[in-house]
Amino acid sequence: MREPDQLPSTLNEYYQRARTGMSEENRAYFLSGAGNEETLIGNEQAFGHAKITPRPLRGMGGGSTETSLLGQTFSSPLLIAPFAYHRLLHPSGEVATAHGAEAQNTKMVLSAQSSAEIKQVRAAGNVCDWFQLYWMGSREVTLELAEMALAAGFSTLVLTIDAPVQGVRDREIEAGFRLPPEVSAVNLSGFAPPQFPALTEDQSVVFDGIAPTLPDWDDVAWLIQSVQVPVLLKGILHPDDAAKSLSIGAAGVIVSNHGGRVLDKAPATLDVLPAIVAKVGPKYPVLMDGGIRRGVDIFVALALGAKAVLVGRPIVCGLAVAGELGVSHVLRLLRDELEVAMLLSGCATLDDTTRDMVHLKL
C-alpha cells in the first residue's frame, strides 16, 4: 500500500480517492450493496432529506461531544462499525485500523471476520474491546466464539442478526470477487463454519440447507444469559424487535441494515430510527449505522434519538487511502464536523440535539 504524499483534506476527497484508487474487486466488495442497491442508496438519501434548524444564542460554555454508553465514557458518539477483511485494503489490516482508532480515542468494533489475529488487534489499543459475532450454527459453537473473544480481553459483544445468508450482491458476482489466499477470517479457522450451500437453480436447496442452523429469539436470549458481558443486537429495523431485545436482556440495539449489503429494499435506517426510539424509550441504548458520511449526519441521527452511531465505509475509505493515518484522519474530520454542526446549531452538548431541530421530508 502506497502512503500518499498528501492526505486528502476533506471527507469527500477520501471517498473520491478511495473509489478511484481501489481495484474493481475491492470496489465491488467494499462499496457496493445488494440487489439494485436501493437500500445502500436509500441510507444516504435519508440523511439528504433531513434538515437541521439551528437554535443560536443559547450559550456554548462547557460544550463537548462526550457521551457515556454502557458504563463507558466516549469522547464522541462515533464508533467504527465491524467490517470484514481489512487486510484487503492494507497489509496490517485491522491492526492498522485499531491504531487509527486509538489515535482518536474512538471505539472500534472488531468483526468476527477479521483478517488479523484477534489478540493482536486487541493489543493495538484500548479502544478496540467490542467484538462482533454471527450465530455459528449452534448454541455451543456460538458460545465458544464468544468465549474466545472474552478470553482475548473483549468487554462487550455485538451479535449481528441481519445476515443469516449473504445478500445477492450483483457487483461482487460480476467482478468475480474472491478472497486472495493471504486474506481470510483467521480467527474462525478453528470453527466449523455454518455450511451455506451455493445458490443453485433449485432455490429450495438454499432454504433447506440454512434454515436448521438459524437462531431464534430463545437462542439469542440463551446466549445473553450465558455470557457475563453486555450483548448488543445489530440489525434491528422493527420497533417490536427492539422491544423484544430489551425484554430478553440485550444491553442495547444497533439499528442497521448492514449498510445495504443484505436485504435490498430494507428501509433506510434513519427512517425507522424514530419509531424504534419511541417504542423502547430514551433510556435504552439505541445505536444506528448506515449512510453516515458527514458530521451533520451524526448530528441528525443523535437528534432523532440514537445514543451513538457507527460508520463503515468512511473507515474503509480512510484505510484504503492512507492506512492507519487515513482512519485516524477520517475519524478526526467526522468529529470536527460534528463539533462545527453543534456550534452552528446552538448545541453545547449532545443532549441539546433535540428531535424538534430536525425536519424530515419523508
Ligand SMILES: Cc1cc2nc3c(=O)[nH]c(=O)nc-3n(C[C@H](O)[C@H](O)[C@H](O)COP(=O)(O)O)c2cc1C
Ligand atoms: C465491506 C463490508 C463488510 C462488512 N462486514 C460486516 C461484518 O463482518 N459484520 C457486521 O456485523 N457487519 C458488517 N458490515 C456492516 C457494517 O458493520 C455496517 O453495518 C455498515 O457498514 C454501515 O453502513 P455504512 O457503510 O454506510 O457506514 C460490513 C460492511 C461492509 C461495507
